[in-house]
Amino acid sequence: MQVKSPEFKVPELRDLERSPQPLAAEFVGTLLLVFFAVGAAVLAGEYIGTLGIALAFGFTLLALAYTLGPISGCHVNPAVTLGVLMARRISLETAVKYWIAQLVGGIAGAALLFLVAKQVPGLKTSETFGSNGFGDRSAVHINTGGAFVSELVLTFLLVYVVLGVTHRVAVTGFDGLPIGIALGTIHLIGIPLTGTSVNPARSLGPAVFAGGAALSQLWLFIVAPLVGGVLAAVVHALTHPQPEGVLGLHAPQRQRG
Structure with a gap:
């Protein structure tokens, strides 16, 4: 007897607006x-180094993409x-x-991490605690302008x-793989520049x-x-075939059903 793997339906706009599951998925995923x-x-930064931290971000997002992608897009x-x-795939609401x-x-995840960190004797949580920074808070002392441009470009990617x-x-099929690889590379x-944000929720919590x-x-x-996210949407509209309604280029068509 052959057992079929579960099939996930691609979320439609109306599903995202009516169901609480995508919001719960975004909360849990960011946490x-x-x-x-x-x-x-x-x-574990002193034990795994920059490469280990980069892999942790990439692998975590990769796992979440396959887990939550069919629910909220992760x-x-x-x-x-x-x-x-901007790509008109979801509504403003x-x-x-x-x-x-x-x-x-992001705040809840940071709170849980703070609770654990406080149980480690001698671990400093003030001022740093995985937060992002520039100037004297950057490993290479990048200035404000350099930090802004680097975060913009990295988020764009x-x-x-x-x-x-x-x-x-x-996020379906192998979609999660390039996304996880991109975040790890970023x-x-x-x-070394800013600690890497590319994610306001990730920065806010710590x-x-x-x-x-x-x-x-x-x-x-x-x-x-x-700003990097907006520019990415604009460039994507120029480099990839787009359905009508993207970035306001055409009037969006009303969905049936």
């Missing part, structure tokens, strides 16, 4: 990304959601709900890959618990990734 990937830097990142919104779920999830390998909302480059300069520099790691 897990922050806890495990940022946790790799906070709890954005777990406000910049990705903004790019998908859904995007706002995703952003709330992601930001709350991530969102561009997400838009390029997915159709509509869901961290190999970005960790900064809340690090305090001090981490909070005062947080604006850059919110603005630059969002």
Whole structure:
């Protein structure tokens, strides 16, 4: 007797707006990304180094993409959601709900990580705690302008890959593989520069618990990734065949059903 693997339906816009499951998936996914990937830097950074941290981010997102992709698209990142919104794959209402779920999830993941870190004697959690930074908070002391440009370009790559390998909302088939590889590569480059954000929710959570300069520099790691997400959507519309309604180029067609 042959057992069939479960089939996942690609989420439609109306499904995302009516069901609480995509929002729960975005909350849980962002929580897990922050806890495990940022946790790799906070709890194990001196043992695994930059390569290990980069792999932790890439592998965590890869696992989440296959787990949550059929449910919510596995954005777990406000910049990705903004790019998908610009591509007219979700509505503004859904995007706002995703952003709330992601930001709350990022803070919850950081809170859980903070709780664990506090149980490790001698582990410093103030000022750093896996937060992003520039100037004297950067390993290479990159300045504000350099940090902004690097975060913009690195986020551009991530969102561009997400838009390029997915159709509509869901992550299916082998879509998760290039997304995870892209995030890992991005961290190999970005960790020495800013600690790598490319994700406002990932930056917000640790900064809340690090305090001090981490909070005062947080604006850059919110603005630059969002700008990178917008640019990725614009360039994707120029380089890939687009359905009508993308980026407002044509009037969107009403869905039937």
